[in-house]
Amino acid sequence: MSDSPVHPIPSKEQAQRxxxxxxxxxxxxxxxxxxxxxxxxxxxxxxxxxxxxxxGQPLDLSTNPYVDPSEEPAQRLLKNAGFTLPxxxxxxxxxxxxxxxxxKLRSSHVEYLEMRDxxxxxxxxxxxxxxxxxxxxxxxxxERINKQIRDYNLKAPVASVHKFSVRVDEELARLxxxx
Numbered sequence: 430m431s432d433s434p435v436h437p438i439p440s441k442e443q444a445q446r447x448x449x450x451x452x453x454x455x456x457x458x459x460x461x462x463x464x465x466x467x468x469x470x471x472x473x474x475x476x477x478x479x480x481x482x483x484x485g486q487p488l489d490l491s492t493n494p495y496v497d498p499s500e501e502p503a504q505r506l507l508k509n510a511g512f513t514l515p516x517x518x519x520x521x522x523x524x525x526x527x528x529x530x531x532x533k534l535r536s537s538h539v540e541y542l543e544m545r546d547x548x549x550x551x552x553x554x555x556x557x558x559x560x561x562x563x564x565x566x567x568x569x570x571x572e573r574i575n576k577q578i579r580d581y582n583l584k585a586p587v588a589s590v591h592k593f594s595v596r597v598d599e600e601l602a603r604l605x606x607x608x
Contacts, residue, residue: 516584523577523592530570531604537563538606571595 448464496504507513541560545553575594582591 516581516586516590519577519581519584520590520592523574523581526570526574526577527595530567530574531600533570534563534567534600534606535604538604567600568597571597571600 491505492501493504537560541556541563544556544559578592578594585591
């Protein structure tokens, strides 16, 4: 055993008092410096969270904080009438076209596998030819979609909404389709 004296661990209140006593009091003022957490705790204690206005009501998210308040009625009118900005419609069309091309390739692949497995002799050229034609159509669709994406990226107002070009090899791997 060591001969060092055992010091008891101070309580939280004792540590707080020791901290406050160690703080400098400028010009002998009686106010103590307080740490940020105690200030935050005091402000939270002052809040009356049970009597907030519109408590329990859903938030009104219909207003766009980025629209000039003078333009807000016109924006709301257009939105309620179903109008959007042209580049938003183009983005939706690109997504729909890409989904349709993926679905068409997926169904062609399932059909190819079923016909190939149904044949006793796997060397039927018309089955392989149909699959090659489906791949060729998918490549053409992706080429057309990539052109739409390039045009869309030129019209989109900020880079954060730009779309990436579609890569055929990545799409085939993602869909689990081998060439």
